[in-house]
Amino acid sequence: MRGRSKRLGAADASALAPLNPHASVAAPIRPAMMTSPRAQTAPQTALSSTRALPRGASARAIVRGQRPGSSVAAIGRGSIRPYEGRMGSSRRIRSRRSAMAVGFGVVGVGNWGRLHARVYDSTPGARLAALCDANLERARNVADSLGGVPCFARLEEMLDCPDVEAVSVVLPDHLHRDAAVRAAESGRHVLLEKPLATTEQDAQAILRAVRRGGGRLMVDFHNRWSPLFQPLKGALERGELGDPLLSTLRLNDTLEVPTRMLPWADCSSPAWFLGSHCVDTLLWLMEARQDRDVPVRLTSVTRSRFLAGNGISTPDFCLTTLEWRSGLVTHVENGWVLPESGPSLFDLKCQFVGTRGAVFIDASHHRAVEKHTERVSYPDVFVAPTCSGRPEGFAAESIRHFVRAVIEGTPPAVDGLDGLAATRLVLRMEESSRTGQPVEVGPLYEE
Incomplete structure (x- = not known):
């Protein structure tokens, strides 16, 4: 990013949807009965970024497939094996509890992506199934904090997971199109952080992909x-x-x-x-x-x-x-x-x-x-306050609304x-x- 040497502080980013207030607990959700209409193949190009980048990194560098201090990125090159995390007792308990739950994946695990992951991990009827982030270490840390789930540095690898039936896309504003299009075309239901897109062309491309894939799209205007x-x-x-x-x-x-x-x-x-x-x-x-x-x-x-x-x-x-x-x-x-x-x-x-x-x-x-x-x-x-270890507030409630829409097969309130x-x-x-x-x-x- 040009001119970054003159910045007022370190470029250690994290996500924020700096808006609103509320703490309402979602009603219990019925066990999952609905599966997403999967497409036969997923697009082959790689894209994974995040709302919070490693110190010194830039969103553009990640899109180009570069990492700070490395000539080859974890995205777009080679094959990354999924990281399972440490399989402690909490993971075993959650596995039994959520055997019939719908699996949700999160693309981008900065601060706001971590909120999505925590909500899926703590909502009846939902199961955190996978994380995807260009910074694989950060994804692993989040996975470990939640008992361990598969982690990927490339979106297409996460979309190959049959357990992932719906996807949260929590990327910088200008990087929504590629990830949303690929997730939608694979037949997944998509929760896309605001804005939908920053150009008319990108917005229309996402809507066309949703129609082709047959899943549902919600834009997370949680206010x-x-x-x-x-x-x-x-x-x-x-x-x-x-x-x-x-x-x-x-x-x-x-x-x-x-x-x-x-x-x-x-x-x-x-x-x-x-x-x-x-x-x-x-x-x-x-x-x-x-x-x-x-x-x-x-x-x-x-x-x-x-x-x-x-x-x-x-x-x-x-x-x-x-x-x-x-x-x-x-x-x-x-x-x-x-x-x-x-x-x-x-x-x-x-x-x-x-x-x-x-x-x-x-x-x-x-x-x-x-x-x-x-x-x-x-x-x-x-x-998004934490109450008894569970994320609450209206920012969490909007994500739980998406969970209910996926499970019950109903249209989301914000499409x-x-x-x-x-x-x-x-x-x-x-x-x-x-x-x-x-x-x-x-x-x-x-x-």
């Missing part, structure tokens, strides 16, 4: 499971706020995210990494897919000063004004240049004002818990068309910021 947004959703559905007038949605990150957490930040932007969450939340709240209300016009402004001056080629922020058919005007703020001195890694606020009422949401600085040590911090109690709509809106935001002109939104849900 829809946040308990903090449920009162607003209910108030809008019941008409308690009257006619919509104005709303604001702010999701910002501290500098830690683009400077140390994500070595691939200059392959993404605040609009993709943060704004995609926001636009999906708004489309869900306003029931755009049901045509209750839709955005018709937007204007976006970005500036690239601070991060670009420190060798990271990505905007500092993106400010967007959405105009809706109903007359509602929404201001969306996304940036990742907040100082690291604050008590939270992210800042998420929302307000919605109508003719008969208003709702105000503070999803980050809620002060439900304060921890005072060398600095003040707000421990996570909503997004490929929802992902396509969010991708198209962010693309319009980029167009407006690039041209300096308002942009007509156009159809969002037509393939």
Whole structure:
């Protein structure tokens, strides 16, 4: 990555979906009865990356098949045998418990990929069947922490595992297409971290692959499971706020995210990494897919000063004004240049004002818990806290929703068309910021 020598911190990345709060435990799930419609062959090209890369590594290096300090990568060259991990008593117990469970694999085991793995490992009816990561050592460490599962450095090898019936793709924003297409074409059900894709072409390729493979696709916009947004959703559905007038949605990150957490930040932007969450939340709240209300016009402004001056080629922020058919005007703020001195890694606020009422949401600085040590911090109690060794919160609940959809053969609440709509809106935001002109939104849900 060019200019990386001027970065503000080490490039030891990990994944974050810095959004929301909730701690609801999924209902017990029936033993698995459903299998995925497998395709006869899987594509042969190799791709495996991760939301969290080894110190000094870059997402581009992994895509090229290179590792730091090595001329030959674990991906794309040679044959990697699966790593089984240490077969302790916990693995034997889990094997008996989940003999009839559906097997889930995870591609990319950075921080957020590890959450996917832990959820599958702790959800009745599901079984963590395999891990895939370009950094095989990291995959082995995660596997060992969960009792041992097969690990691979190449996606096609994991897809050769008959135990893997569904796949979580937890890769950097710009690397979703290849992994999602291959998993979908192999007949697996796919849970794809947001955004669906960063180009219209990639998004359409993924949707075509899902149709060919016959499995289900869910895009992990987990803010829809946040308990903090449920009162607003209910108030809008019941008409308690009257006619919509104005709303604001702010999701910002501290500098830690683009400077140390994500070595691939200059392959993404605040609009993709943060704004995609926001636009999906708004489309869900306003029931755009049901045509209750839709955005018709937007204007976006970005500036690239601070991060670009420190060798990271990505905007500092993106400010967007959405105009809706109903007359509602929404201001969306996304940036990742907040100082690291604050008590939270992210800042998420929302307000919605109508003719008969208003709702105000503070999803980050809620002060439900304060921890005072060398600095003040707000421990996570909503997004993905651990309770009795099990991941909870609404980020875990969205993954468990995918498990239920696979087991019960039901459509996921957030599918490929929802992902396509969010991708198209962010693309319009980029167009407006690039041209300096308002942009007509156009159809969002037509393939």
